[in-house]
Amino acid sequence: MTIEARGVVKSFGAFKALDGVDLKVANGELLALLGPSGSGKTTLLRIIAGLEWPDAGEILFDGENALDRGARERHVGFVFQHYALFRHMNVFENVAFGLRVQPRRIRKTEAQIRARVKELLDLVQLDWLADRYPSQLSGGQRQRIALARALAIEPRILLLDEPFGALDAKVRKELRQWLRTLHHSINVTSIFVTHDQEEALEVAHRVVVMDKGRIEQVGSPSDVYDSPATAFVHGFIGESIMLPVEVTGGAVHLNGRPLDIAVEGGAAGASTLFVRRHDMLIGPADSGTLHGAVTHVRSFGPVQRAEIALTEGSTIEIDAPRDRELRIGDRVGLKPRHYRIFAGG
């Protein structure tokens, strides 16, 4: 099923949660809504689910207006950040709930319900927990049960609100891969909300980056990482060095000194130079276009992270290959390999 949002606006009092959002989700897609807290991503998800109503705009499911149907009629599977399992029911009854509350004329028989629940518990690999109560499960298990419960009604759309938000780092990583595999096998149009860029980039087919109630960029994980459309996206995704620069007379100036880099379409005026940490090449003191002294070095993983105090005043952190020896006090020259200049300070 395709989902389309057109000009969706939603305010909570004076706070504008969504400020004109347009989005199309293709059938069978796995989409991530990524943004900092307060960016409106959860509000958008809740509006699609029918748990919240927009002040203006449209939501279309397969081209049909979804707003004249409530949450109950939308047939949307929703997985909550804190699971929202029914504490007084065991795992089996939690998963069976959606089947038991169906209108009598389409309700399945007890045997059919049992078979379906068994199938779902097998799918989330937790069939051995059927008799337990939610409080006896770990966070990861609860999340998978919540997912099984949402899938029981054979939803046309699956929505997940920060599905791994409350889990520890290791379990998150496992569940990420598991979710991708699961989506592949059930192939339901799915949207998940996250503030974790790694999660979004690793799991989703497409990533929607949101900030302050607006969509900043929609694209594949490599699109949003390699070609950020806005300063916000560049700053939010991946780790970037940001330097306030001035574009005048076709040259980029840092603190009044021209830099040896092309303007590349940056508009004249106060701007910001964005460089990924690993895209800042490090060389001898007389090379490059930026100069400074190493003030701190940490080595871990495949790179070493060096803190460099620029002669222009700011301090930046760069990632350098480990085979290049860096010591505190070394004077170095720097040159950005890839960079972007966005208007605004």
Add this chain to the structure above:
Amino acid sequence: MSVLAPRRSTLPGFGLTMGLTLTWLSLIVLIPLAGLFVRSTDLSLAQFWDIVTSRRTLSALKISFGLSFAAACVNLVMGTIVVWALVRYRFPGRRLFDAIVDVPFALPTAVAGVALTALFAQKGWLGAPLAAMGIKVAFTPLGIFIAMIFIGIPFVVRTVQPVLIDLDPEIEEAAASLGASRWHIVTKVILPSLTPALLTGFALAFARAVGEYGSVIFIAGNLPNVSEIAPLLIVIRLSEFRYADATAIAVVMLVVAFVIIFAVNRLQRWAQSQAST
């Protein structure tokens, strides 16, 4: 103590608190109750049996327990509705209503009794229209029933309120997105989550109504066998210096009340284990 408590507990003070608890409960509750039982042994078994099976005693016990049970049932239903409105909706005067719920706690019961009697007497504000319909409230068992509802309502409201406030709205949203109707959400999700608190509130309201004296005797009319509650009968026997009779009735009340509250307690434990094992 080392037998009862693990030798090195992470929660120290078991011996001290347990000792204080036992001493205190003995002084305040157990010794007076034991005195009651001892006093009743002044009677032979046959005498005891005669007193508690006399028509007047049985009627009084039936009125006390029967009406208390009925009043607790009404409070359970109405209290739940009141809690729902107070917790779930924002309306003008909500805080005022919330405060009013506590009035039966604070009001001297005799004052409540006099007020209710004035209200429901044949010339009272409510009594007059009811009398016109042929319903007599004051000086009948119906009056007792109303007084018991009055004093019991805050117990249900105050025990259920915090639990309903803590009930995560996401639970209801989850149920709705799974296709549950409003009716299913209330009966299958909300009420089962509230059950332990509802049972506690019911038990408290019931216990309070059984023990209630002040407000009831004003409105009851106190006709033997018709509208005489057991606590009043005890007081009457005391004023007649028939102490043994009084204690015999008291012992029966005590045992019945204890059995009922114990049963509700077990039920509540069971409900709680269903809710959050």
